[in-house]
Amino acid sequence: MAFEPVREMKKLNYDEMRIYSEAELKNYTEEELKSFKCKYEIPDLDELEKGPWPSFVSDTKQEALRRRKLSDDQMLIGRDVCEDMLGQLQTSFDEGETHWKHGGIVGVFGYGGGVIGRYSDLAEKYPSIAMFHTVRVNQPASKFYSTDFLKTICDMWEYRGSGMMNLHGSTGDLVLLGTTTEQLEPIFYELGHVLDTDIGGSGSNLRTPACCIGKARCEFACYDTQDLCYDLTQYYQDELHRPAFPYKFKFKFDGCPNGCVASIARSDMSFIGTWRDDIRIDQDAVKAYIAGDIVPNAGAHGKRDWGKFDINKEVISLCPTKCMSMEGDQLVIDNSECVRCMHCINTMPRALKPGLDTGITILLGAKAPILDGAQMATLMVPFMKAEAPYDNIKAFVERVWEFWMEEGKNRERLGELMQRVTLPKFIETIGLPPAPQMVKAPRANPYIFWKEEDVKGGWNRDINDYRSRHKR
Amino acid sequence: MTEDIKKAILAYAEGSNKTKFYFKDMEKAVVKTIPEAKMRDVKKAATALVNEGILIYFSTGSSTMYGLKGRGMTEDPTEGTE
Numbered sequence: 001m002a003f004e005p006v007r008e009m010k011k012l013n014y015d016e017m018r019i020y021s022e023a024e025l026k027n028y029t030e031e032e033l034k035s036f037k038c039k040y041e042i043p044d045l046d047e048l049e050k051g052p053w054p055s056f057v058s059d060t061k062q063e064a065l066r067r068r069k070l071s072d073d074q075m076l077i078g079r080d081v082c083e084d085m086l087g088q089l090q091t092s093f094d095e096g097e098t099h100w101k102h103g104g105i106v107g108v109f110g111y112g113g114g115v116i117g118r119y120s121d122l123a124e125k126y127p128s129i130a131m132f133h134t135v136r137v138n139q140p141a142s143k144f145y146s147t148d149f150l151k152t153i154c155d156m157w158e159y160r161g162s163g164m165m166n167l168h169g170s171t172g173d174l175v176l177l178g179t180t181t182e183q184l185e186p187i188f189y190e191l192g193h194v195l196d197t198d199i200g201g202s203g204s205n206l207r208t209p210a211c212c213i214g215k216a217r218c219e220f221a222c223y224d225t226q227d228l229c230y231d232l233t234q235y236y237q238d239e240l241h242r243p244a245f246p247y248k249f250k251f252k253f254d255g256c257p258n259g260c261v262a263s264i265a266r267s268d269m270s271f272i273g274t275w276r277d278d279i280r281i282d283q284d285a286v287k288a289y290i291a292g293d294i295v296p297n298a299g300a301h302g303k304r305d306w307g308k309f310d311i312n313k314e315v316i317s318l319c320p321t322k323c324m325s326m327e328g329d330q331l332v333i334d335n336s337e338c339v340r341c342m343h344c345i346n347t348m349p350r351a352l353k354p355g356l357d358t359g360i361t362i363l364l365g366a367k368a369p370i371l372d373g374a375q376m377a378t379l380m381v382p383f384m385k386a387e388a389p390y391d392n393i394k395a396f397v398e399r400v401w402e403f404w405m406e407e408g409k410n411r412e413r414l415g416e417l418m419q420r421v422t423l424p425k426f427i428e429t430i431g432l433p434p435a436p437q438m439v440k441a442p443r444a445n446p447y448i449f450w451k452e453e454d455v456k457g458g459w460n461r462d463i464n465d466y467r468s469r470h471k472r
Numbered sequence: 473m474t475e476d477i478k479k480a481i482l483a484y485a486e487g488s489n490k491t492k493f494y495f496k497d498m499e500k501a502v503v504k505t506i507p508e509a510k511m512r513d514v515k516k517a518a519t520a521l522v523n524e525g526i527l528i529y530f531s532t533g534s535s536t537m538y539g540l541k542g543r544g545m546t547e548d549p550t551e552g553t554e
Contacts, residue, residue, distance in 0.1 A: 105531075242522075244518070
């Protein structure tokens with residue numbers, strides 16, 4: 001089914017909306033940048049510029065120089081925000097403690113997320129960052145931006161904010177760093193009415209859902225990640241903006257088990273594309289790979305001579321479940337043993353393709369190391385179809401949420417709740433049958449899913465009675 | 473029922489020693505007074521109170537709490553009493 005937006009997208013034209021001229025955006029020379037001195041002594045930050053990687057310090061100095069040269073009416077918050085931020089950071093390095101105060105009641109009217117209050121506790125020394133709030137902005141599916149959108153949002157942020165931004169935060173959204181309370185509502189208006197986008201998620205909300213490039217560009221995608229991401233974003237608007245969860249909650253969508261958005265590690269509910277029929281094999285293409293007529297890995301490692309392609313060494317012997325073999329000149333796969341590692345498909349993409357009966361695997365409970373350490377997701381639903389209007393997926397999502405909202409403690413992530421209540425109890429409550437895919441390896445105790453009432457005589461037995469019938 | 477839930481939320485918020493509280497704690501207090509209130513009903517009533525300017529959100533960035541406007545918290549965290 002072709003993608004249908006909830007409403008027509010606005011076409012942005014940067015030239016009609018721009019705030020700064022080309023000359024104002026490039027208002028300094030390379031020489032001026034080289035000789036730029038921050039108004040504070042920042043020796044430790046200067047040191048950070050000397051490594052081999054691009055440095056946020058260099059970027060901030062560049063922005064500080066531009067702001068020095070803009071006129072007063074070309075920015076609505078302090079001219080010195082970048083330099084004050086650098087100065088405060090140096091102070092924090094000197095003293096070994098932060099000077100940011102974090103959190104507060106600032107936000108846009110009616111929304112519980114998307115804005116994070118931030119204040120300096122050295123406001124007298126660094127006055128322009130006394131208020132330095134963060135605004136999260138919903139990124140488009142697969143981060144498909146137009147240049148006009150990016151230029152317009154950069155201009156808006158130069159005008160109403162610090163000009164500093166982080167593309168993208170760990171959840172995936174654009175992070176606009178540093179503005180004042182009075183600018184929040186105008187920024188929200190500009191985002192909604194001019195840039196035709198929304199603020200992102202923060203707090204005890206559903207965070208901005210994120211997806212891989214999906215069917216837009218990738219032949220491995222087993223479902224339309226962009227459509228599912230968009231659909232759930234629209235459907236769960238209330239959960240995105242009005243916080244009632246015990247803690248944060250993230251959806252991420254990978255189109256295939258290559259996992260380009262790493263949903264298995266980065267989301268409380270991870271959707272990974274998969275198939276339940278057989279890997280498609282083009283035996284002629286297999287022969288062409290063996291003969292060296294097709295470059296393996298689609299040429300991805302082609303800058304070096306790796307020698308002649310050896311299917312045994314590079315594909316068959318690397319299969320983690322040893323489910324591949326050559327029978328004569330035919331490649332054979334025991335599909336029942338395939339664990340979707342994707343290595344064979346990635347190495348020989350013209351010979352091997354995911355099956356045609358495609359859908360999703362759903363995993364739950366990944367999180368970053370806040371309480372118990374980083375945790376990967378646990379597989380819950382081995383296979384489910386993923387076709388619009390996705391009612392089966394929504395029903396599952398809501399069953400999980402209902403349990404988490406009922407049983408989860410304040411500030412307890414879904415993965416922590418699963419650990420606390422144990423996997424058997426968790427799957428029973430959300431109505432999933434135990435499946436071998438839920439565990440990494442068979443357990444020593446095969447009765448893990450048994451309950452006392454299911455076992456004749458319960459857990460207790462009369463050992464003497466037993467011994468009367470069973471000699472040692 | 474929404475009006476009754478709103479009253480129960482306000483009774484909890486005004487009677488609490490805390491200036492900010494989690495949704496879950498607020499919901500538990502409402503259910504004590506109105507046992508048939510569902511989580512969705514409490515969320516709708518809380519949203520309505522936010523839209524009426526009576527309740528406010530407090531966000532640390534990672535988690536969110538609710539509070540009564542004008543009680544304890546202001547937009548400048550150096551003011552007010554926590």
